[in-house]
Amino acid sequence: MANEHTIRELSHEDRTFDPPPDFAAQANVTAEEYTKAEEDRIGFWAEKAQRISWETPFDEVLDWSEAPFAKWYIGGKLNAAYNCVDRHVEAGLGDRVAYYFEGEGGDTRVITYADLQREVSKTANALVELGVKAGDRVALYMPMIPETVFAMLACARIGAPHTVIFGGFSDRAIADRVEDCGVEIVITADGGYRRGKTNALKATVDKALQDLPQVRNVVVVQRTGQEVNWDDDRDIWWHDLVDRQSETHDLEFFDAEHPLYIMYSSGTTGKPKGIMHTTGGYLVGTSYTHWAVFDIKPETDIFWTAADIGWVTGHSYIVYGPLANGTTSVLYEGTPDTPHRGRWWEIVEKYGVTVLYCAPTSIRTFMRWGRDIPAKYDMSTLRLLGSVGEPINPEAWMWYREHIGGNNCPIVDTWWQTENGSILISPLPGVTSTKPGAAMRALPGIVADIYDEQGQPVEPGSGGYLVITEPWPAMLRTLWGDEERYKKTYWSQYPGVYFAGDGAKYDRDGDIWVLGRVDDVLNVSGHRMSTAEIESALVAHSMVAEAAVVGAQDETTGQAIEAFVILRESAKDRDDAVQQLRDHVRASIGPIATPRAIMVVPDLPKTRSGKIMRRLLKDVAENREIGDVTTLADASVMDAIQEEMRARQ
Numbered sequence: 001m002a003n004e005h006t007i008r009e010l011s012h013e014d015r016t017f018d019p020p021p022d023f024a025a026q027a028n029v030t031a032e033e034y035t036k037a038e039e040d041r042i043g044f045w046a047e048k049a050q051r052i053s054w055e056t057p058f059d060e061v062l063d064w065s066e067a068p069f070a071k072w073y074i075g076g077k078l079n080a081a082y083n084c085v086d087r088h089v090e091a092g093l094g095d096r097v098a099y100y101f102e103g104e105g106g107d108t109r110v111i112t113y114a115d116l117q118r119e120v121s122k123t124a125n126a127l128v129e130l131g132v133k134a135g136d137r138v139a140l141y142m143p144m145i146p147e148t149v150f151a152m153l154a155c156a157r158i159g160a161p162h163t164v165i166f167g168g169f170s171d172r173a174i175a176d177r178v179e180d181c182g183v184e185i186v187i188t189a190d191g192g193y194r195r196g197k198t199n200a201l202k203a204t205v206d207k208a209l210q211d212l213p214q215v216r217n218v219v220v221v222q223r224t225g226q227e228v229n230w231d232d233d234r235d236i237w238w239h240d241l242v243d244r245q246s247e248t249h250d251l252e253f254f255d256a257e258h259p260l261y262i263m264y265s266s267g268t269t270g271k272p273k274g275i276m277h278t279t280g281g282y283l284v285g286t287s288y289t290h291w292a293v294f295d296i297k298p299e300t301d302i303f304w305t306a307a308d309i310g311w312v313t314g315h316s317y318i319v320y321g322p323l324a325n326g327t328t329s330v331l332y333e334g335t336p337d338t339p340h341r342g343r344w345w346e347i348v349e350k351y352g353v354t355v356l357y358c359a360p361t362s363i364r365t366f367m368r369w370g371r372d373i374p375a376k377y378d379m380s381t382l383r384l385l386g387s388v389g390e391p392i393n394p395e396a397w398m399w400y401r402e403h404i405g406g407n408n409c410p411i412v413d414t415w416w417q418t419e420n421g422s423i424l425i426s427p428l429p430g431v432t433s434t435k436p437g438a439a440m441r442a443l444p445g446i447v448a449d450i451y452d453e454q455g456q457p458v459e460p461g462s463g464g465y466l467v468i469t470e471p472w473p474a475m476l477r478t479l480w481g482d483e484e485r486y487k488k489t490y491w492s493q494y495p496g497v498y499f500a501g502d503g504a505k506y507d508r509d510g511d512i513w514v515l516g517r518v519d520d521v522l523n524v525s526g527h528r529m530s531t532a533e534i535e536s537a538l539v540a541h542s543m544v545a546e547a548a549v550v551g552a553q554d555e556t557t558g559q560a561i562e563a564f565v566i567l568r569e570s571a572k573d574r575d576d577a578v579q580q581l582r583d584h585v586r587a588s589i590g591p592i593a594t595p596r597a598i599m600v601v602p603d604l605p606k607t608r609s610g611k612i613m614r615r616l617l618k619d620v621a622e623n624r625e626i627g628d629v630t631t632l633a634d635a636s637v638m639d640a641i642q643e644e645m646r647a648r649q
């Protein structure tokens with residue numbers, strides 16, 4: 001457990017915002033839901049499972065006898081794609097729009113549920129033709145385009161777990177994941193549009209697969225029309241393969257615990273963890289929370305999660321949750337400032353978005369750009385706002401409420417993690433009186449607490465470690481190929497209890513404030529990265545002798561990466577070295593991992609046992625007085641570092 005951390009003190013927040021009465025009057029969920037779930041948690045989750053269509057009903061809700069390996073909805077059989085697509089068409093909703101796709105350059109596509117059924121069936125047939133069988137893993141490295149959804153659902157339809165790799169990751173990140181996951185089929189595109197330029201996805205895949213002959217086929221969507229290299233034996237255009245397939249595909253049903261997908265996420269070591277989600281519980285969790293937290297009315301809402309499908313937020317709240325609920329969503333390919341800084345608000349106005357879900361880092365960026373920009377658009381259709389990915393500071397919360405929500409939209413600050421699968425802690429918009437910056441309380445059916453070091457629940461007014469004390473349907477089931485790491489990472493700090501790795505605090509009213517990671521995991525713009533991952537990228541460079549990375553507070557991105565490096569003798573020119581290292585990290589992990597600053601230092605602060613004291617480096621990076629140095633093996637190291645800093649300024 002982290003021992004170098006102190007839980008940040010918080011002043012009490014006195015502002016509270018009751019749900020607007022007209023909102024509360026029409027809300028999907030009332031306060032009774034909490035009572036119902038408290039009285040009979042398992043019965044509650046049995047009832048919520050009825051949101052989903054089961055080919056064979058389950059005969060037991062939860063089997064926790066082999067904890068921490070959970071089984072939910074035992075004996076149940078279902079198909080995730082059927083639940084997200086076909087059943088809505090069968091119910092006569094084929095003409096309902098599933099996605100309003102908006103390309104960055106302004107090209108658009110409207111995809112109905114009937115379209116989705118045809119496209120998913122064709123794609124499923126295509127994968128079968130390539131020899132993909134239930135249980136085989138398929139990797140996706142895609143832009144934010146409808147084909148990404150078709151491919152995910154096609155995988156789900158045939159029981160082949162997908163592993164979606166964020167389009168901003170490097171070739172090395174792809175290679176690691178393909179290898180760890182035993183992938184034989186990769187789906188990608190020639191490129192996608194970002195900031196008015198095209199990014200070379202296919203070229204990155206080519207590089208990643210250089211030494212991975214295990215990948216039999218690469219299916220390539222033509223999105224940008226840019227030049228690509230071609231391997232005739234391996235590569236196949238999506239349009240050549242998928243377009244000629246039959247529009248119907250026979251369904252097969254899978255066990256509730258059949259793996260649905262694997263999503264890699266950073267942990268405290270250099271090696272990303274393959275977080276595995278299964279079918280039944282995940283669909284119940286995402287469908288229920290999407291309906292309850294976002295108060296979804298599928299007939300009238302236009303829902304927009306402004307996140308990338310390559311992260312769990314996109315999996316759960318662009319794809320599975322909204323589709324399971326038969327919702328109409330917006331799917332936007334690009335960045336918020338292309339071609340202009342009003343792009344998001346233009347989209348809200350154009351489609352009449354009613355519920356918007358995004359990250360605090362975006363909100364802080366919009367704050368910086370100024371209120372005049374959103375003020376130019378008609379955003380009166382918005383009725384609810386959501387936040388996710390990192391703690392939202394009260395100023396950003398208030399700005400979001402006023403300048404985006406017109407002071408009459410409830411805000412749901414939703415806490416959850418890739419591991420959780422679905423939102424766990426959040427206000428309910430028709431029930432909860434919200435406070436700027438607080439995630440408030442666990443959702444019905446979820447049991448959260450805050451523990452001290454000894455595993456005792458803390459009192460209101462105190463902080464500690466956030467834990468989930470009972471299993472929940474959408475929880476991860478294991479880490480791909482590493483059961484030991486699964487047990488150790490999440491279930492060993494406090495036996496039998498899920499350890500989230502976040503610090504949290506109960507305020508005087510007993511409401512939860514999530515404060516951020518207590519381990520060596522960084523959160524940059526809501527993206528998770530580990531210090532160890534970036535450090536190992538740095539030391540892999542021949543110029544670097546040693547490296548330490550810390551997350552320093554940043555006004556826009558929440559945290560920013562700052563690296564301290566000791567150079568080898570051979571590295572002559574410092575400025576040149578810093579630039580080279582920056583490029584090197586970007587190439588090894590991806591642009592999101594690029595350090596804000598790289599400081600060349602003569603030595604690193606270490607304890608007598610050789611552990612780097614990152615806390616002290618964080619003090620330097622955040623321009624604070626240096627904390628206690630008495631446990632350092634050599635206290636003069638910090639003087640030398642500070643001198644170095646002063647000399648550089």
Ligand code: WT7
Pocket residue numbers: 265312313387388389390391392413414415416417418419439500501502514515516517523526527528
């Ligand atoms: C970490 C999980 C789940 C979607 C995106 C991130 C932080 C997430 C909140 C929130 C404070 C939050 C936590 C968590 N986090 N939501 N509402 N308030 N912190 O998924 O990459 O798995 O990261 O994001 O630190 O542990 P992820």
